[in-house]
Amino acid sequence: MKPITKINRRRFLKTTGIGLAGLPLATNAITKITPADKIRVAHIGTGNMGSSHIRWFSAFPDVETIALCDVDKLRLNDAKKLLQSRNPSANPDLYSDFRYIIDRKDIDVVTCATPDHWHAMVAIMAFESGKDVYGEKPLSYSPREGQVMLEALKHHNRIFQLGTQIHAGENYHRVAEIIQSGALGKINTVRLWKTGGTKGLGFPPNEMPPEHLDWDMWLGPAPYSEYTPVKCHGTFRSFFDYSGGVFADFWCHIADIMYMSVSPENLTSIDARGEVPDDGIADTPKWIDVDFKFKDLDVFWTTKPPQVPNAENMHIGAHFEGEKGTLTCDYENRIIKIGNETFSDLPEVPKTLPRSPGHQRNFLDAVKSRNQPESNLEYARKMTLPMHLALISFRLKRKLSWDSTREEFKNDSAANFLLARKYRSPWKLPDY
Structure with a gap:
């Protein structure tokens, strides 16, 4: 066909x-x-x-x-x-x-x-x-x-x-078990990071879309734009019309271990700082740092690794600070510090979480079992939401107060306006 x-x-x-x-x-x-x-x-x-x-x-x-x-x-x-x-x-x-x-x-x-x-x-x-x-x-x-x-x-x-x-890997499951066991005490601070950000991409002229590409369908519900290759394959995340840069791309991969481990609740404030590139048409963050305030938990996102032991060699990572110790991890590694001792695991902490049969297999099994x-x-939406709110704070250049129950910003019509956008005709987001 x-x-x-x-x-x-x-x-x-x-x-x-x-x-x-x-x-x-x-x-x-x-x-x-x-x-x-x-x-x-x-x-x-x-x-x-x-x-x-x-x-x-x-x-x-x-x-x-x-x-x-x-x-x-x-x-x-x-x-x-x-x-x-x-x-x-x-x-x-x-x-x-x-x-x-x-x-x-x-x-x-x-x-x-x-x-x-x-x-x-x-x-x-x-x-x-x-x-x-x-x-x-x-x-x-x-x-x-x-x-x-x-x-x-x-x-x-x-x-x-x-x-x-x-998410399906052994390391994330083991990190969550160790933190949930209480071996590090109550976690009061989490630091997340991902190095790198949006590059400017220069100032290329608009072009006619190539014949093999349906540019209008590629745009779909996004605002109309003339075609230039840097807005399409590979670098579309450099533009707020389509995404939110490296931050939006990688947030879920490392915020995931935080949500698996401590399930933060009742987000109350978001304060983002950063810059967009000055050497091109891209407009998503060149760098972005964000302070989040949850109930009984402070969360900090940075574009550079935080100044904590062992983070400097991790291009992406999470650092958990507890009353008794800390745990620093990336996708494959974990470093635990309790007092003056450093561990890669705590054997006395039992395995309490079921292991995944594999990420895609887990999905296919769910299709059959319902x-x-x-x-x-439901989990992914909860985990993704702070990323969206941080980008709104970044774009408005101010700290924002959030009502987690109503899922809206407090007394800020401009911020609430950015919680959604009108689709380009004929596309329309349905109501339920």
């Missing part, structure tokens, strides 16, 4: 999951998959992470990949070749408009590796059509999108796993 680039109005109404008036359409069909069934998967977005999705899911004997979608025909054709190199009998249907995948009743699961500003819309429409979703991080472009995603998931009884692959996986949407 040739990639589809056009869709008429009647087909649009049928396949978007929402009408032009913004009302959900009744397209849901509950998936029932037995343990012996093959799970029929479609991949939406086939670039770098999308290619990883193809590799991961094609390796499972109980998965059949039946469709691929990308707005770039070159990437789409490469994705088909990749799939067939791993499974020569595969013959996936190819699309450049994901709504045709949403419309199909023979697809159980979609994976989403689109640019960030598409994550919510793809997931919501998939939920509405009775499909489960494995979605890449960050969870959503805005806080409001995360709310609607969760409401749609619950309404349609769907399964979702966020692509935080590190029990939510570890990196489920």
Whole structure:
């Protein structure tokens, strides 16, 4: 099947999951998959992470990949070749408009590796059509999108796993066990960091989009912009129209261990500082430092490693400060200090958390059991929210007060305005 680039109005109404008036359409069909069934998967977005999705899911004997979608025909054709190199009998249907995948009743699961500003819309429409979703991080472009995603998931009884692959690893589970055991005492401070930030990308002129790219569909609900390559593949996160820079990209990977370990509650204030590049058109943070105040917990994000032992050699990390000791970790390592002694583990702390069968396997098992996986949407939304709020503080250049119960800023209409954005027509975020 040739990639589809056009869709008429009647087909649009049928396949978007929402009408032009913004009302959900009744397209849901509950998936029932037995343990012996093959799970029929479609991949939406086939670039770098999308290619990883193809590799991961094609390796499972109980998965059949039946469709691929990308707005770039070159990437789409490469994705088909990749799939067939791993499974020569595969013959996936190819699309450049994901709504045709949403419309199909023979697809159980979609994976989403689109640019960030598409994550919510793809997931919501998939939920509405009775499909489960494995979605890449960050969870959503805005806080409001995360709310609607969760409401749609619950309404349609769907399964979702966020692509935080590190979550499934042994190190994160062991860190959480040690901290939850009380061996370090009550944790009062957590320091998170990720080195690096947005580069300016120069001042390239606008161009005509290449023929193999549907630029209008790539933009989707984002504001209209003339095409320049640096706004597209690989560097789109350098622009607030589509994402939030390195900070938005990596927040969930390291904030994840904080939420696994101490489950911070009742965020009350966010104070971000930083700069945007001055040598190009990019506008997401060149560097960003943020102070978060939770109930009984102070959290600090920095672009440079904090001045604590063993952090200087970690390009990303978390440092937990407790009454009895500290723990510093990255994806694979952990360093525990109690008094004058340093440990890599505390053998006396028992294993209390069940281990993952593997991040993608955990999701597929959840699709069959109908029990939510570890990196489920409710957990992911809670963990992602502070990142969004920090970027709002960064853009407004001031400290913000947050009402965790109402999920709104206190007495700040400008900040509350940035909790959501109006979609570019004809796209519209549904209400639930």
